[in-house]
Amino acid sequence: MTGGQSRYEFDAAPLEPPLGEKHIGRRAFLGLMGAGLLALFFGPELFSRVSPASFPINSVANAPVFDAASWRLKVDGLVRRPLNLSFADFTALPQINETKDFTCVEGWTVPGVRWKGVTLRELMNRADMDPRATHFVFHSGDGVYTDSLTIAEAFGSSVVLAHEMNGQPLTSDHGQPLRLVVPGSYGYKSVKWVVRVELIAAGSGGYQGYWEQQGYPAQAEF
């Protein structure tokens, strides 16, 4: 700390008393803080809806190359009839269409995305789930990313393994040929490039996927 007399110029007394001094600085600062709070709570209403111009791409590894001839979806683990589906087998399963918002944990939402795909319940009708199973684990073809859903979450009516987005086959950036879509949960649960669906008995500890290992909650409903 400095002590004693300062040598700085500002210590010199004004020659004349200033006229009409007001605490404008603190008022302006508080005013800006108030404006910031208003923008925080009413900003989206003022700006209609928070929606990016395009669908931002997030991935933790490079997109794997999709080859329709060799691609397979494995369904294994605690199931009585493991599946090994080609892309043609998968698209031949009963399909559903749904339109849902896609919300990322970063704060952006893409409204009204149209998805087409197969529900996990439909898949389990064929694989015959073992009653000991507690979680679905979804493995990405990038070899890095995994995430999980509890059985109850996975059987939610709008959870789907999608191969089309907005009427078009998924592009490579969006998980071609197959991605999980979990409406109502943050996007990190919606695993891209799904090549394996594994059923496990994870117990009370649950399963730690890619982001859960970095501190994200396993339950990502918002």
Add this chain to the structure above:
Amino acid sequence: MTFPEHKSDPPERLRRFALVERLAHWTYATFFLVALALGLLMWIPKTRVWLSGSRQQVSHLHGGMGLLMVVVPLLLFLFTDRRRLAKNVHEIDLWDRDDRVWFWRALRGYTVLRREMPPQGRFNAGQKANAIVVAAMALGFVVTGSLLLAAPRLPAWLVSRALLLHQILAIAAVALFVGHLLHALSTSHGRDSLRAMTGGTMSESVARERHEKWWRRQRG
């Protein structure tokens, strides 16, 4: 502790900024620019894809830079010259009649038109306004940035609002930074102020012309 100060300034130059003020200014600017660059990396679609799995680390680094941008200048003052910080805040807070007239005239383009302006102190009203806006924005960045870093545990409605405000603040901060830089480089008194922010001293002629009240106190 105190920073070593000027031994002898040239007679035609007046000491305007102490070392701690200059260090605080440049550390703020440096951390701001690094945080901006990291923020742009995460925002531009191509670089965002390029970051891939490193995006989380870049996000934390961006947040760290934002925090340092606010904390380091404050600590510099608090541990070296707390009194000077209080004095600067006091100067920026108090606006006399000349400040208010100067500000409204500046908004009406008087400075660009080189029309008569009221005399000013060490900070003119524009510099005071800039400091207030920068301080408010810094706090806004810290609050919204903290919300974004805590996002996985927060409701989506709050996170989306924090993101929107953070982006608006970033655009406004860049606009303010560009204006600040252009002003500092494009006018002779701006360049002299820039010199004061690097070397600490300002020319007597600019001080007399642009900061008359302060100049009179120095020479009176």
